Amino acid sequence: MSEFLRHFQKRQAALASREKTVKTECPYCSVQCTMNLHEEKSIMVSRYSVTPNKEDPVTDGRLCVKGLNAHVHATHDRRLRYPMIRIGGTLSPVSWDQALERVKAEIEGIRQQYGNDAIGVYGGGSLSNEESYLLGKFARVALQTKYIDYNGRFCMSAAAGASNLTFGVDRGLTNPLSEVPLAKCIILAGTNIAECQPTIMPYFRKARQEGCKIIVIDPRETATCSIADLHLKIKPGYDAALVNGLLKVIVEEGYVDHAFVKERTNGFAELADHLMQVSLDEVAELTGIPSRLIVEAARMYGQAETGMVFTARGVEQHASGVANVRNFLNLVLLTGKIGKPGCGYGAITGQANGQGGREHGQKADQLPGYRMIENPEHRAYIAKVWGIPEEELPRQGVSAYEMMEAIDRGEIKGLIVLASNPVVSNPNSHLVERALKKLKFLLVIDLFETETARHAHMLLPGSSYLEDEGTITQLEGRVMVRRAIRPLPGEARLDWKILCDIAEVLGKGPYFRYASVEDIFNELRLASKGGKADYYGMTYDRIEKESGIFWPCPEKAHPGTPRLFERRFAHEDGRARLAPIAHQSPKEPASRKYPFLLTTGRVLQHYLSGVQTRSTPELNSRYPEPLLEIHPQTAGEIGLINGGHAKVASKRGEIRLKVKYSAKIRQDTVFVAFHWGDDLSINRLTNPALDPACRMPEFKVCAVNIMPG
Structure with missing residues (x-):
């Protein structure tokens, strides 16, 4: 064989297969596990695979089944690649210039006829901090509308409301996960960590190995119950009542940390008076939990030297969500179990960046840095x-579901949806579908043609986590x-650049001139300076060198704040607020016509409205329908x-579902996962009753009738 031929074959072999490995983060839950993406590239095709990052500072190299398949949807053939305009019921590709001119014409036409507030903006809890910040600025500066909210309203708004009222600030966890094994008693209330955040389960298993007692409060015996010493199988909707029973035992049996309560809280006398009126027998009747188990749980937590309480959507997705969480915070404060190693509270965030999304301006009532828009x-x-000028800054708008009601009433005529699927994620989704059909202009920026995008007048191809850049604030x-x-597919653009492009054609370009996403972060740092969620001391370089920084971090020399409330709480007087909480009941109890209680939630294989995971064959085949x-x-x-x-x-409404027997659920309760749309959408049935404080819908309990079908 000639030297030329050997060289040619060697070159062809090199061209035929090239492998590249890069580090990224899983786009799914709030743990944000880091991972290695492997790309094997040949002349004809690229193949991808994922392995865990053994140096992950949180998970020590663990990934769940979603993470192991997280590359599939981002590299999917069904990705949107070109701007699309609906003409005569059919979506047709157009150039970006044509698309942006159409956006300009539609928005300006609506604003001229109906005013600035006739346009709404609906965001997502998986956007980066920079995109969350920019979306809030875009709504208020480029569109000058008060109507902006996001699907994170359905994630942690109840816990956020309770934490702000009680502590004066809202951060998902008051302690780093590394302190979980230091707790001697842990309460997991309405949180199924084993299926929703499985890569952090080892922290809880280690705690148990170290002698920690674990109490799980859930109407179902979930996978998380495998580590429980005590499972309280609560009747859905009665969490506050249960905690009143626990608090009564703690007060009467002397587990109150009186020194802590006196020095660091207000409101004990009022709470104690309220608890004198509580009857354990009544609590047992309401919750379906025997009074002996309530006493056992209270003693377990009250006697423990250290302890932590974690809540999630099971406690929070109620029309009494803020009250429910506030009562759990009463439990934490009365026993003095906060601000110390192994002592604290955590709301287990569901979405990838549910925390950062609400810190920097996607919520109707908030501005960057967790500032309030009416302050x-x-x-x-x-x-x-x-x-x-301050007077040009719009006032407070309404919550996510209330925006849908405003559309249905005809008050909002145009809507821009970025990386969200409100048709599937909202309660009472029949109303949502009806409302979106009434819009004069619906623009959706996304990766796929979602259930919401089917109603859109225009689709713009956005960016996935592999193409995007920015910061995420994990749980x-x-x-x-x-x-x-990775490069963007086709003519897709980065989400933040799309917002800047629209601002440009609307004549607001000078406010949105960024050379890079890091420029946006630097503006975010300044906007957050002095706020409760202060990022000013962070830089990209520093965050990467330190494997992440905990906020608040007000100066570049500041180390960040892994543990909150060591010396004071965030209220002006430095003290936390105890509050008497009345028993709460579901807004829609069981009746003769609707004799069963429906509760909803997640399964391990899917995420949110299922757009990404239902596009992943390995995940969808494991759980193909609700x-x-x-x-x-x-x-x-x-x-x-x-x-x-x-x-x-x-x-x-009514839907038809396949039946699965489960002896692990209460006999008066049924469970359905919410990751599907159309005729399989359980949110066609859920109750849109809203919490009066945080406007969280009551996803977790409504009355239903069930018949053979």
């Missing part, structure tokens, strides 16, 4: 950062940098067969 000083500061309050590692989990005895009384079908109906 004159806060408004003046942000207006100065943005270079606009501990640790800010991390995620770098872009199942009606029902106790076998209840099913037998109705006449349902395991693997057969049932009709499930509430006051708002």
Whole structure:
């Protein structure tokens, strides 16, 4: 063989297969596990695979099944690649210039006829901090509308409201996860960590190995119950009542840390008076939990030297969500179990950046840095950062579901949706679908043609986590940098650049001139300076060198704040607020016509509205459709067969589901996962009743009737 031929074959072999490995972060839950993406590139095709990053500062190289398949949707053939305009019912590709001119014409036409507030903006809890910040600025500066909110409203707004009222600030976890094994008693209330954040389960297993007692409060016996010493199988909707029972035992049996309560809290006398009126027998009747188990749980937590309480959507997604969480915070404060190693509270964030999304301006009532839009000083500061007169800054809008109601009433005529799927994620989704059909202009920026995008007049192809760059604030309050590692497909653009492009054609370009996403972060740092969520001391370089920084971090020399409330709380007087909480009941209790309670939630294989995970064959094949989990005895009384079908109906609609027997659920309760749309959407049935403080809908309990179907 000639030297030329050997050289040619060697070159061809090199061209035929090239492998590249880069580090990135999983785009799914709030743990934000880091991972290695491997790309094997040949002349004809590229193949991708994922392995855990053994140097991950939080998970020590663990990934769940979603993380191991997180590359699939981002590299999917169904990705949107070109701007699309609906013409005669059909979506047709157009150039970016044509698309932006259409956006300009539609928005300006609506604003001229109906005013600035006739346009709404609806964001997502998986956007980076920079995109969350920019979306809030875009709504208030480029569109000058008060209507902006995001799907994170459905994630942690109840816990946020309770934490702000009680502590004076809201951060998902008050302590780093590394302190979980230091706790001698842990309460997991309405949180199924084993399926929703499985890569942090080892912290809890280690705690148990170290002698920690674990109490799980849930109407179902979930996978998390495998580590429980005590499972309180609560009737959905009665969390506050249960905690009143626990608090009564703690006060009467002497587990109150009186020195801590006296020095660091207000409101003990009022709470103690309230608890004198509480009857354990009544609590047992309401919750379905025997009083002896309530006493056992209270003693377990009250006697422990250290302890932590974690809540999630099971406690929070109620029309009484803020009250429910406030009572759990009463439990933490009365026993003095906060501000010390192994002592604290955590709201387990569901979405990738649910924390950062609400810190920097996607919520209707907030401005960057967790400032409040109705606070004159806060408004003046942000207006100065943005270079606009304070009087031009819009006032407070309404929550996510209330925006849908405003569309249905005809008050909002145009809507821009970025990386969210409100048709699937909102309660009472029949109303949402009806409302979106009334819009004069619906613009969706996303990766796929979602259930919401089917109603859109225009689709713009956005960016996935592999192409995007920016910071994410994970559940501990640790800010991390995620770098872009792939080029955009087709003519897709970065989400933040799309917002800047629209601002440009609307004549607001000078306010949105950024050379890079890091420029946006530097403006965010300044906007957050002095706020409760202060990022000013962080830089990309520093975050990467330190494997993440906990906020608040007010100066470059500041180390960050892994543990909150060591010496004082965030209220002006430095003291936390105890508060008497009345028993709370579901807004829609069971009745003769609707005799069962429906509760909803996640499964391990899917994420949020399922747009990404249902596009991943490995995940979808493991859990291809929602199942009606029902106790076998209840099913037998109705006449349902395991693997057969049932009709499930509430006051708002009816759907047909496959039946799955489960002896691990209460006999008066059924469970359905919410990751599907159309005729499989359980949110066609859920109750849109809203918490009066945080406007969280009551996803977790509504009355239903069930029949063979």
